[in-house]
Amino acid sequence: xxxxxxPAGNRKRFWTILTIAxxxxxxxxxxxxxxxxxxxxxxxxxxxxxxAAAGGTGxxxxxxxxxxxxxxxxxxxxxxxxxxxxxxxxxxxxxxxxAIPPADQQAAVQDMDAFVSGSAAIMAAQTQPSxxxxxxxxxxxxxxxxQADTAEFAKNGWHQEGQPTVVSTNVVAYDPAAAPxxxxxxxxxDSSKVNILTAAGDAVRTGTDKDRSLNILTLNRSDDGKxxxxxxxxxxxxxx
Numbered sequence: 001x002x003x004x005x006x007p008a009g010n011r012k013r014f015w016t017i018l019t020i021a022x023x024x025x026x027x028x029x030x031x032x033x034x035x036x037x038x039x040x041x042x043x044x045x046x047x048x049x050x051x052a053a054a055g056g057t058g059x060x061x062x063x064x065x066x067x068x069x070x071x072x073x074x075x076x077x078x079x080x081x082x083x084x085x086x087x088x089x090x091x092x093x094x095x096x097x098x099a100i101p102p103a104d105q106q107a108a109v110q111d112m113d114a115f116v117s118g119s120a121a122i123m124a125a126q127t128q129p130s131x132x133x134x135x136x137x138x139x140x141x142x143x144x145x146x147q148a149d150t151a152e153f154a155k156n157g158w159h160q161e162g163q164p165t166v167v168s169t170n171v172v173a174y175d176p177a178a179a180p181x182x183x184x185x186x187x188x189x190d191s192s193k194v195n196i197l198t199a200a201g202d203a204v205r206t207g208t209d210k211d212r213s214l215n216i217l218t219l220n221r222s223d224d225g226k227x228x229x230x231x232x233x234x235x236x237x238x239x240x
Contacts, residue, residue: 090188094171100183104176108183108219109169111227115217116166116189122150123160126199139220140230157199162207164191167240172216181221182230188214188240213238 092109094100118137122129134146153159166189173184191211196204215238218231 090166090168092169092171095173098171098174100171100174104174104183105171107225108171108185108227112169112185112187112217112219112229113166115229116164116187119146120160120163120194122146123153126154126157126159128154137229139222139228142218142229142232145232158196158204159199161195161197162193164189164194167212178220180223183219183227185217185219186214186240187217188212212240214240 092105094105115137118133122133122137129150131147134143134150137143138146166187168188170186171183172186173182175182189212191213192207192209194207194211198204214235216233216235217229218233219227220230221227
């Protein structure tokens, strides 16, 4: 006998049972889907795609040290600077196979610190620095970038507040036979305390805990023995 041949009461019970069975199937499917979305420890899992850390910034690659702040740019692009006075010295190391005289390493690290702290001081001032002041810190493309950035800061009335810190320094290349002698440092810089402000004190960019990134600094030794930063770049993954 078909469903249509059954009495009305039986047909009603049949459709009620069928509806309940369908709801149970949906409920089981939802429970299974929820369980599949949880990790082994029961925590909800999420995708990390597209969240490259810059300066730990959970963001895209940061701009070079001293780069002018685009308010729409990701955090971690603030100009770099030096550790506050009294802060513990950042650790310094050399990559395996790098044989560098201690005197050259010490001088290069000191001059790198001077570049970082000097850049921060210049960005904090609300006046356009002289070419001589900038040339005492950098050369080559690094000097060109610093000149452009300071000019933009002066034009817009911006200034930097707060001191970034050098977290660590690693010598990754050293070529004393180059003309001029050259070395490369991987420098981890924390800019979480750096804010960029207008002349009126309004925030253009505010530092966050994620503003920490690896800067690749190329330095060349000048005739007077000073190591000047000639190029600033970043690895594909700037996390440090």
